Amino acid sequence: MLERFKVPKPDQVRVPEGSLRKTVAEIFEKMGVSPDDATEGADVLTMTDLRGVETHGVSNMMRAYVQQYREGRLNPTPDVRVVREFPGTATMDADGGLGIIVGRRAMELAISKAREVGVGIVTMRNSGHAGAVGHFAMLAAQEDMVGMCITAGGASVLPTFGAEGRLGANPVSIAAPARNEAPLLFDAATSAVALNKLELARRVGSDLLPGWIADLDGSPVLEETAPRGRGEFFGLPIGGTREQGSHKGYGFNLMVEVLGAFLSGSVPSMLDSEPYGSGFKNYFAAYDVAAFTDLDEFKDHMDETLCVLRTTPPAAGQERVIYPGLSEREEEEERRANGIPLHREVVQWFDDISGELEVTPLERG
Amino acid sequence: MLERFKVPKPDQVRVPEGSLRKTVAEIFEKMGVSPDDATEGADVLTMTDLRGVETHGVSNMMRAYVQQYREGRLNPTPDVRVVREFPGTATMDADGGLGIIVGRRAMELAISKAREVGVGIVTMRNSGHAGAVGHFAMLAAQEDMVGMCITAGGASVLPTFGAEGRLGANPVSIAAPARNEAPLLFDAATSAVALNKLELARRVGSDLLPGWIADLDGSPVLEETAPRGRGEFFGLPIGGTREQGSHKGYGFNLMVEVLGAFLSGSVPSMLDSEPYGSGFKNYFAAYDVAAFTDLDEFKDHMDETLCVLRTTPPAAGQERVIYPGLSEREEEEERRANGIPLHREVVQWFDDISGELEVTPLERG
Numbered sequence: 001m002l003e004r005f006k007v008p009k010p011d012q013v014r015v016p017e018g019s020l021r022k023t024v025a026e027i028f029e030k031m032g033v034s035p036d037d038a039t040e041g042a043d044v045l046t047m048t049d050l051r052g053v054e055t056h057g058v059s060n061m062m063r064a065y066v067q068q069y070r071e072g073r074l075n076p077t078p079d080v081r082v083v084r085e086f087p088g089t090a091t092m093d094a095d096g097g098l099g100i101i102v103g104r105r106a107m108e109l110a111i112s113k114a115r116e117v118g119v120g121i122v123t124m125r126n127s128g129h130a131g132a133v134g135h136f137a138m139l140a141a142q143e144d145m146v147g148m149c150i151t152a153g154g155a156s157v158l159p160t161f162g163a164e165g166r167l168g169a170n171p172v173s174i175a176a177p178a179r180n181e182a183p184l185l186f187d188a189a190t191s192a193v194a195l196n197k198l199e200l201a202r203r204v205g206s207d208l209l210p211g212w213i214a215d216l217d218g219s220p221v222l223e224e225t226a227p228r229g230r231g232e233f234f235g236l237p238i239g240g241t242r243e244q245g246s247h248k249g250y251g252f253n254l255m256v257e258v259l260g261a262f263l264s265g266s267v268p269s270m271l272d273s274e275p276y277g278s279g280f281k282n283y284f285a286a287y288d289v290a291a292f293t294d295l296d297e298f299k300d301h302m303d304e305t306l307c308v309l310r311t312t313p314p315a316a317g318q319e320r321v322i323y324p325g326l327s328e329r330e331e332e333e334e335r336r337a338n339g340i341p342l343h344r345e346v347v348q349w350f351d352d353i354s355g356e357l358e359v360t361p362l363e364r365g
Numbered sequence: 366m367l368e369r370f371k372v373p374k375p376d377q378v379r380v381p382e383g384s385l386r387k388t389v390a391e392i393f394e395k396m397g398v399s400p401d402d403a404t405e406g407a408d409v410l411t412m413t414d415l416r417g418v419e420t421h422g423v424s425n426m427m428r429a430y431v432q433q434y435r436e437g438r439l440n441p442t443p444d445v446r447v448v449r450e451f452p453g454t455a456t457m458d459a460d461g462g463l464g465i466i467v468g469r470r471a472m473e474l475a476i477s478k479a480r481e482v483g484v485g486i487v488t489m490r491n492s493g494h495a496g497a498v499g500h501f502a503m504l505a506a507q508e509d510m511v512g513m514c515i516t517a518g519g520a521s522v523l524p525t526f527g528a529e530g531r532l533g534a535n536p537v538s539i540a541a542p543a544r545n546e547a548p549l550l551f552d553a554a555t556s557a558v559a560l561n562k563l564e565l566a567r568r569v570g571s572d573l574l575p576g577w578i579a580d581l582d583g584s585p586v587l588e589e590t591a592p593r594g595r596g597e598f599f600g601l602p603i604g605g606t607r608e609q610g611s612h613k614g615y616g617f618n619l620m621v622e623v624l625g626a627f628l629s630g631s632v633p634s635m636l637d638s639e640p641y642g643s644g645f646k647n648y649f650a651a652y653d654v655a656a657f658t659d660l661d662e663f664k665d666h667m668d669e670t671l672c673v674l675r676t677t678p679p680a681a682g683q684e685r686v687i688y689p690g691l692s693e694r695e696e697e698e699e700r701r702a703n704g705i706p707l708h709r710e711v712v713q714w715f716d717d718i719s720g721e722l723e724v725t726p727l728e729r730g
Contacts, residue, residue: 002608086656088453089483118454119486123657146623159674161683166674174620176627184623186616192609209608218680238603238610243367243574244557245603249610251551251689252617255539257670258511258549262541265658267666270673291451292488293630301632305622308635309524309531315583318526324616 001052004206005197011204013347014339014365021046023350024058026359028101031069032076037101041065044100048132049340052331053187055196056132059203059346065098065129066353073276074098074128080105083265088117091265092124099130099151099280107136110286111143118291123264124282129153134187136284137175141183144295146287147175152260153280155269157191157235157253160246163218165234166270169195170256175325177289179299181306185325190253191235192246201227203343211240259283339365366417369571370562376569378712379704379730386411388715389423391724393466396434397441402466406430409465413497414705417696418552420561421497424568424711430463430494431718438641439463439493445470448630453482456630457489464495464516464645472501475651476508483656488629489647494518499552501649502540506548509660511652512540517625518645520634522556522600522618525611528583530599531635534560535621540690542654544664546671550690555618556600557611566592568708576605624648704730 021042028038049057068074078097082090090109094102106122113120130136133149140147154168171194173187189195193212201208207224213233214220220241221233238249257268261281272278289298312321335341342350347362354361386407393403414422433439443462447455455474459467471487478485495501498514505512519533536559538552554560558577566573572589578598579585585606586598602614622633626646637643654663677686700706707715712727719726 084657086483086653087481088478088485089652089656091657113453116452117482118451119484120453121484121652146628158680159677159686159688161679162674162677162686163680164677166677172617172620174616174623176623184619186619188613188616190613211609214680218678218683238613240609244576244605244609245614247689248553248555248603251539251553252537254549254551254689255537258539258541259652262663262666263511263652263654263657265662268670271666271669287454287486287624287628288451289628291454292449292456292628297630298627301627301636304636305633309527312524312527312529312531313583314526315523315528315579318583321524321527323524324612324619 001054005200005204007054007204007341007343011343011345012341013344015342015347015362016339016365017046017050017336019363020049020058020340023354023360023362024062027062027066027353027357030357030359031066033101034077040104041098041101044131044135047135050332050335051132051328052335053132053328055194055200059342060196060199061129061131063349068128078102082109088113088119088121090122091263092122094124094127094279096279097127099127099282102127103130103136103149103282103284104139106282106284107139107147107149107286110284111140111145114145114286114288114291118288120286122284123260124284125264125266126279127282128280130280130282132187133171134173134175134185137173137187138183138185140286141175141177141185143286144177144289146289148283148285149173150256150260150283151280152256153269153276154195155272155275156195157237158214158218160237160242160250161218167191167237167250167253167257168269169235170253170260172252172256176302177299178302178306181303182325182329184302184306184323185328190238190249190256192238192240192249193235195235198227203345211244212236366419370565370569372419372569372706372708376708376710377706378709380707380712380727381704381730382411382415382701384728385414385423385705388719388725388727389427392427392431392718392722395722395724396431398466399442405469406463406466409496409500412500415697415700416497416693417700418497418693420559420565424707425561425564426494426496428714433493443467447474453478453484453486455487456628457487459489459492459644461644462492464492464647467492468495468501468514468647468649469504471647471649472504472512472514472651475649476505476510479510479651479653479656483653485651487649488625489649490629490631491644492647493645495645495647497552498536499538499540499550502538502552503548503550505651506540506542506550508651509542509654511654513648513650514538515621515625515648516645517621518634518641519560520637520640521560522602523579523583525602525607525615526583532556532602532615532618532622533634534600535618535625537617537621541667542664543667543671546668547690547694549667549671549688550693555603555614555621557603557605557614558600560600563592568710576609577601
């Protein structure tokens with residue numbers, strides 16, 4: 001993450017991961033979620049914050065989830081079911097359950113299919129927000145598989161040259177196991193900037209960069225600009241402008257609609273009669289490495305590759321080259337040791353909701 | 366394609382598609398390729414030019430392929446074989462055959478697996494250039510499947526912040542069937558610009574845009590710049606700079622390495638001891654739509670979505686919104702009727718090689 005979006009030191013409150021997990025799980029339970037599901041949701045969010053993916057950790061998401069449970073837009077006790085199945089594939093209906101909680105079931109099914117036939121593809125429609133989808137890709141990597149998770153939802157991102165929102169932020173993630181290196185873990189929105197980053201930018205008082213959002217007439221904003229509220233801007237596909245490749249970002253974004261929305265038997269959100277009417281639509285893939293090639297050789301080559309990447313001579317003025325997953329591993333180690341640096345505004349929200357719901361308040365690290 | 370890269374009208378020579386196909390097939394045969402394979406290679410190249418994908422049609426590629434056959438770097442009679450197989454997956458070795466010719470075998474195997482178990486994933490290592498990979502994705506779409514094709518090869522693109530080439534141009538393609546609309550067909554390099562576009566830019570006398578390439582010290586070139594020769598620049602990932610999202614392009618690029626190179630039992634080109642030593646490494650996916658959801662409903666929703674996209678109100682100063690695959694369909698109709706507009710320099714090359722090899726020369730349209 002760019003330096004400007006990190007929580008400024010004076011605003012940081014360090015919270016131990018165990019305390020965050022406990023409080024979050026208790027909040028989920030107060031929303032009517034079963035203890036097992038509450039633990040799962042807390043694990044996913046805490047892991048996301050440990051990896052430094054602050055856009056999708058508790059800071060932005062927890063209050064959104066609480067609000068959605070309270071408004072009845074999330075189902076705390078969903079009947080998650082397989083609606084169509086083949087040896088290598090399945091389509092699931094999440095019955096309005098929160099994606100970060102029910103996603104594991106889809107990825108575990110994909111993994112078991114991959115063990116049988118080499119690859120498993122599971123799509124899941126009608127879920128709530130799926131969080132940082134790289135989390136699910138990592139579940140496969142931990143089983144010596146290549147994992148992918150993709151989620152489609154929303155319609156606030158413009159197609160190239162358009163002036164009306166048609167696309168979601170539609171992230172793509174992939175994870176692959178290594179031996180001694182941190183695993184490869186890539187997870188990014190196919191919009192120029194994750195829409196959650198606007199909330200985060202507002203909180204830390206940072207401007208957005210040129211080419212990240214568009215005015216309401218579809219013109220890309222090509223200077224630094226303050227974060228705006230919902231309805232005051234459109235997102236742009238990766239690239240920002242046609243000249244800088246937004247048609248490619250647009251294509252990757254539609255790839256997510258095809259794999260997530262269409263293959264789950266749902267529709268892209270642009271066809272919804274009300275915002276998020278069709279929920280989030282997800283795609284989980286597990287490729288069993290040993291079905292394709294020798295696993296040990298794969299891991300050796302992965303280590304070698306990741307080492308070559310991170311020891312690449314840096315460009316003029318740059319410190320170092322990293323690979324996707326490396327800074328996440330580094331953040332995780334630092335945050336496990338020193339606590340997760342939440343913004344004091346977020347900690348205040350947790351204190352308020354903990355008092356209101358009568359759950360264990362956050363400890364300070 | 367941006368207007369500036371199209372062949373200028375005064376330099377255009379229109380060639381009927383049938384004539385181009387015939388001459389190209391005869392050239393392949395003179396390289397020692399079997400008649401069936403020669404026809405296949407000519408079909409792929411001609412289809413690519415019909416779709417307007419001039420970077421990957423005959424203009425750039427035919428002379429490269431001829432040179433590679435003559436230097437023994439392409440095997441005209443490869444023993445293409447399956448080296449590992451599961452019900453949903455296979456790994457193939459292309460034995461040095463040209464990717465555009467042998468790729469169909471991999472996609473057809475993926476399609477037949479998808480018929481059995483819902484999805485088919487076939488990786489193929491050790492091939493020559495795979496051309497415009499969307500061609501193979503379309504083979505699946507024509508069978509009512511979602512198709513993807515990805516190819517990894519080369520090491521002239523920088524990782525974000527790097528000053529040494531590590532990555533290939535590594536394109537990703539996806540195709541999905543519609544009912545009345547042109548099928549969705551997305552096919553793009555994960556580098557800021559397809560490296561073949563530099564040759565095309567040189568031919569038509571156009572400059573490159575800011576953020577497309579880097580100097581040899583790794584600094585992105587942020588003004589318009591003349592195309593450069595091999596070894597005088599590095600490619601950049603989609604996004605160009607970190608601020609404009611090159612870390613996302615870098616991640617998508619590595620996704621291609623994982624799916625293409627690692628899952629085919631090969632290595633990324635950055636580990637090659639000589640340039641292109643491991644050849645091109647390819648990934649073919651076929652998802653049987655009917656295994657996931659109702660096919661008719663899928664097509665209806667696809668039509669509705671593509672129509673919503675192309676009728677999106679355009680941004681200030683823009684003419685229209687298109688979706689990936691629409692301009693390809695329009696080009697195909699126009700070029701089938703009026704011939705393929707080759708640059709006179711390309712036609713001259715064809716005349717020279719046709720004389721030398723004693724094959725049927727190109728007709729003028």
